[in-house]
Amino acid sequence: MSDxxxxxxxxxxxxxxxxxxxxxxxxTAIKAMEKKTGRALIELAQLAEQGAMTQEHQAIVVTELVRAWGRELAEDEYATAEQKMMITAARSANADTIGELLYPVGVMEVQPRLQIVLGLALTGGCLPSGEMKPTATTTPEIPVGD
Incomplete structure (x- = not known):
């Protein structure tokens, strides 16, 4: 497990x-954040880009993104106590607690990170599971002489 x-x-x-x-x-995270904020992904991405996301929306978006990461973690017998604590915190994240933690960090620290993640989701840079899409490699056609 990587932290x-x-x-x-x-x-x-x-x-x-x-x-x-x-x-x-x-x-799953995008669907949940759209439902809970009442905003489409494109609106949330635009708000993050403009630095205009409300504290409540920030908390909801961060919570759902953290939960998405937590769902993918596998707690095994070799996980340290710190890793187990991280897994538990990620899986049980709630918007109220996350909101309280976000406030002292500040909008200027949080929104650029949300901008990156939401931008990837918006542009289709990720698969539904959250994995980045592989980059297609194209080879230009070379004209063959007659």
Whole structure:
């Protein structure tokens, strides 16, 4: 188990009250944040881009992204006490607690991270599971002489 964000999956780290959380885009997280905020993904991404997301929306979005990461973690017999605590915190994250942790960090620290994660989700940079889409490699056609 890794406790750091995986760039390949479109994840971003966020430290709240000394504890590292990972924001991971996934279809389930996006669906939940749209339902709970009453805003479409594109609206949330635009608000993050503009630095205009409310504290409540920030808390909801971060909570759902943290839960998405927590759902993917496998707690095994070799997990340290700290890793087990991170897994529990991620899986049981709630918007009220996350909101309280976000406030002292400040909008200027949080919104750029949300902008990255929501931008990847918005542009289709991630699969429904949260994994980054593979980049297509194209080879230009070389004209063959007659």
């Amino acid at each position: 750091a964000a995986n760039d390949i999956r479109g994840e971003v780290d966020l430290v709240l009250d000394g504890q590292r959380f990972v924001l991971r885009p996934s279809y």
